[in-house]
Amino acid sequence: MNLAVVARTGWRLASREVWFAGRPRRGLMPLLLTLVTMLAFGGGSLALFAAIARAHAPFEWSQRVLAWAFTLAFVMLALGDLQTALYALVAEPNLERLRAAPLTPRQLLGMKLFETLPRTLSPVFGVALPVALAYAWAYGGVRPLALVAALFTLWAVPLGLGLVLALPLLRLAPAARVRESLAVFATFAFVAGWLVNAFWMPRLLSDGVLLAAGLRALPAPPDWLPATWAARAAIASGPGALAAAGSCVLAAIAALALAMAAATQLLAGIQARAAAASSRTVRASARRARTLAVAFLRRDAALVARDWPILLDTLASVALWSLLPLAVLPVAPLSRLEIARDMLIALSVSLGHDVAARALPLERASLAWARLSPVGGARWVRLRMSGVCIVSGTLLLVAGTLVCAVFGLRGHALVDVLSFGIAAVTSATGTGLLVGAALGDPAWINPRAMLGMGGRNVSIWGLLVQAGVWIAVSHRLSAAEPLPPWALLSLVAASVMFALFMLAFAAHVVEHRESITA
């Protein structure tokens, strides 16, 4: 293998993902996100370390903060981005060509790790590096070589050990389900991230005035974590410094060597199994449905039911978002009516993000039938919306009934809570369908990411803004008492108008978006 040519080609491909023919490409978004994360973590930790230094607080507190920041980067890579490398190794479309080339599994592993560097390095550059630099600015004493060794450890150990653990699992999983298995990993990573975010952050933030108490309560990270070694290596001084950095590098090399050994043993077999496509025999009726609406519903049911990671991911997301207000509860006490409303609003808006925004991209390139067949974009979007409404409506009704039963809300209060849910889900469905139509990625791999990087950002911001607006409206109009029926009806009517406007836009996009088909 001509390493220089391969590296040059890899670099060319990576750079064209970011900028090509004088225009920005989709690869620019992860870089911008990494930059934003870097600035956020850098700025935050700079302020934190400066405050600790000004307060003459014990030096160990800062070390703990640094170690936890390194641990966060480690976990982000292990849970969030390891699957990128795994996907590149076992399921990427260009594998067939590479497998036919005279490459050893080690060379293939090396190439794929190189290709996925922009993604797998983002937790290291976005979180660990800015915190370490902030620490260096506040205290000094961070030596560049030791820092490089520490960052290398943070990248190599989760990736190497992750591959060592994941490759045998992929060998056991049915070959045709490798992609789904990766998607499930992603769902679990998302759930874990959400749990930390929802339950930890509000408590940490509510303690803002008691920074010292918060830091005092912050436990030291476990000694056995490689992130702890990396933090020690980064700030070590004196005779122990070289040993700390050396042990980090050794750990990183050992992890990569283990991954190489696992790849040599297992990779070819796993790739061969993954490449052998399999299909299942289905018993569903293949007779033409009586109406086009029924045909759409039947098709949508089959697409979702046979793609179980999507189903699992949707249900997990919906449950987590609706529980979010409960996580904030001890921080900001609310009335029962407010909590019930907030929970249903969070659920409803998340349905726009998780169900409606994915409805059109779920069809992948086959969405081209909207342009190819005589159905037309407007009718296609309306028919697609009926499936979305059935799923979202059912989930909303079940959740609404459960929430009201748990909080003992009946009569007028029940109508109030459900009305807010219906209004929120209507506007979220319209917005979600538009985002899916305009920013959907027909070549999606991960069910959590059926939208392009920009689309995901737009969708998540849309979710947060809508949830914020609806919650603000509900608290502003009436915090403790249910709203009168005319006000509730007006809210729902305004939301329907907004959704119709969004649907008209979505139909226009489906009619004219050539990137779906070209």
Next chain:
Amino acid sequence: MPAAPLVVESLARRFGRVEAVADVSLEVRPGEIVGFLGANGAGKTTTLRCIAGLLSPHHGRILVAGADLEREPRVAKTRLGFVPDRPLLYEKLSAREFLAFVAALYDLPADAAERRAESLLARLELAQHASRTIEGYSLGMRQKTSVVAALLHSPPLVLLDEPLNGLDPPSARVLKNLLREHAAAGGGVLVSTHLLDVAERLCDRVVILRAGRVVAEGTLEALRGGDAGRSLEDVFLELGGPDVTA
């Protein structure tokens, strides 16, 4: 006299600064199979996608069996079937389920659609696999499913973009027979292919495209210019092929 299955007038389409198709005019008459030839990047796929309604032309007019694609898109689309170079299929549906869905898109009567689908599936030897989900299909099986979907509503015009890709020789023979039968019934076929021997044996007329423009059009005899010793390959290399003299 029925309207011509396809009339294209002065079609033009750009991608940024690149002029993919410039001033293309062509016609497919009833009962005719027209071969669409050209080197890679000549603009064949862009032209077919414009005719199918997947791309919007920047200039020109497309009439499908008398219906203007721009003014009456729904009528025009019911009158054409398209087999794209990359099949547009739902991976998690079986071929039968997919065809039932396509039948609903074209509002075909259930019984007739089912009979037609089963007949086409049987002829293309796909019937025994048609209850399996498409995700496990080979390229050839996907191509056959795409062909059945395009022929399901018996449209006056059938467009095919490299339809023989992935097909084994018996299936390729069946497909050619299906296209001949379609033409014999008064339909029109426009087929883009790199296989010149296929074009030579299957097509009544050929249109040769070069750099987005039609450089030759006519029956094989006319293109040979009376020289029976010249093959279509010779004609193609002279008019539409890449600048290769070897």
